[in-house]
């Protein structure tokens with residue numbers, strides 16, 4: 109649907125010798141509506157449209173357009189450029205490396221933790237310790253245990269009620285057992301829950317992670333900016349894992365996330381199996397969003 | 400608060416467009432309602448920001464009131480258990496909301512029983528069992544990997560034999576794009592109807608308030624294979640407002656029945672259109 113919208117918008121621009129102000133305004137309005145339909149946040153869309161208008165008016169775009177070249181291709185490429193980040197690989201400097209997963213309830217953190225452990229094992233020959241630091245959700249520890257058993261990765265279940273203490277003990281254990289990476293699964297929490305956000309801050313301050321990844325559901329709508337801004341502001345995330353991309357949500361949340369945090373999306377979840385984890389591909393996500 | 404400069408200028412209407420899009424009402428509904436209200440404003444005198452807000456509110460409430468959504472109440476003359484099935488995509492809060500429903504429905508002494516028909520996801524059965532223990536509600540379950548329809552069948556048999564008032568069926572999260580998994584849900588319904596052709600009484604679609612437009616697609620797809628009777632909108636204790644339910648009611652006639660506002664069993668409130676709209680545009 110959107111792709112045909114875009115095709116018509118830019119068909120009007122292509123093949124015209126000179127763009128009129130009206131062509132540009134109409135086309136930009138259609139771009140705006142198409143991005144909003146794809147769940148990109150309103151203010152982010154406004155910014156994108158304003159920047160595109162500047163480029164088009166400033167003739168930067170038009171001059172780079174060869175006759176017949178579609179404007180949509182230029183817009184698409186600009187967006188891919190925007191979504192690309194040289195720092196999109198996992199940076200695991202310490203021994204053991206420490207990865208902290210955080211995010212809203214139900215985003216896919218526990219599943220992502222296990223997927224990551226399998227990923228590191230197969231792609232980087234790095235052993236992991238999965239830390240069950242969600243002491244709140246019923247059977248959360250059991251869930252991680254089942255997943256750990258499926259992939260032959262050890263689960264650390266601490267003693268006591270403090271996630272902070274459990275993480276500290278897990279790191280000690282990983283060091284003494286020569287495990288390469290500690291992956292911490294945390295309880296889902298709202299970005300506006302002061303107490304739980306402070307719990308994350310304390311973890312981060314006491315045991316500085318190599319990666320702090322916001323696990324974000326690809327179906328998230330306008331609220332993505334609120335979640336992204338607040339998690340980044342409070343615990344300085346290093347990137348995101350975007351989950352449930354095996355659905356048909358347009359995933360405009362990806363653009364919202366990138367726009368308000370400047371952080372890279374590092375990995376994507378593409379299913380419920382523990383093998384369903386892939387490297388983020390900016391080209392594919394932009395094609396999906398632009399339809 | 401919209402920075403009214405004394406007239407309803409472009410900025411004023413842009414601010415409303417932004418406010419409505421940002422609560423996930425979607426472009427189509429937003430433009431339609433703004434056009435309607437703007438067009439309906441008579442003389443310059445009656446066009447004030449307060450009037451605009453009132454009119455928008457009225458439009459939204461009238462959409463949400465067009466189909467009443469309420470939790471079922473077992474009547475004296477109903478013999479068999481009322482069957483409630485909860486479905487939806489992964490992670491929306493189905494299992495937790497079922498615990499909330501169980502607590503609410505058993506508050507007046509009604510006998511509630513739960514069926515653990517998620518036989519797939521890691522620790523799904525244990526999760527529901529813990530809720531059952533906390534609430535003093537029985538959970539019927541079988542082994543992982545088993546046929547969910549078989550669990551549902553046995554659960555309804557048991558619920559009927561024990562004269563339960565309500566049977567609530569938990570199902571595995573699934574994307575509406577997976578045909579085999581959607582067929583699995585239809586099969587549960589067929590199998591239940593072998594026992595009682597009148598069930599399920601309610602089929603609730605659980606939707607996460609943080610969802611964007613895909614929530615509307617989900618509703619349409621689940622409605623293709625199941626007799627959806629209502630929406631359970633969860634996680635409204637966050638900053639998302641769940642505006643997608645307006646499109647769902649408008650386009651599919653499916654009402655919101657209850658709202659999830661937290662992670663405890665008591666965090667469920669019955670849907671009230673006026674209060675909900677206040678949350679959307681208040």
Ligand SMILES: Nc1nc2c(ncn2[C@@H]2O[C@H](COP(=O)(O)OP(=O)(O)OP(=O)(O)O)[C@@H](O)[C@H]2O)c(=O)[nH]1
Pocket residue numbers: 211212213214215216217218219220242245248294295296297323351352353354355376377378379380384489490520572574
């Ligand atoms: N289709 C699909 N489902 C996924 C994906 N990632 C996770 N899930 C499912 O989403 C649901 C929630 O996943 P969890 O890992 O329990 O999410 P969580 O963030 O740990 O949840 P909380 O701990 O309650 O906050 C489960 O049913 C998972 O199987 C994905 O990439 N695709």
Ligand SMILES: Nc1nc2c(ncn2[C@@H]2O[C@H](COP(=O)(O)OP(=O)(O)OP(=O)(O)O)[C@@H](O)[C@H]2O)c(=O)[nH]1
Pocket residue numbers: 213214245296298487488489490491492493494495496517520523570571572573605633634635636637658659660661662666
């Ligand atoms: N803040 C908040 N969290 C909620 C609400 N409802 C559910 N949750 C949380 O959301 C997460 C997922 O809930 P579940 O009940 O496991 O969701 P589900 O739909 O059964 O998940 P799957 O079976 O894996 O598809 C849990 O951490 C719940 O505590 C709500 O209204 N508010």
Ligand SMILES: [Mg+2]
Pocket residue numbers: 217218219242245248293294295296
């Ligand atoms: Mg979890």
Ligand SMILES: [Mg+2]
Pocket residue numbers: 493494495517523570571572
């Ligand atoms: Mg569940």
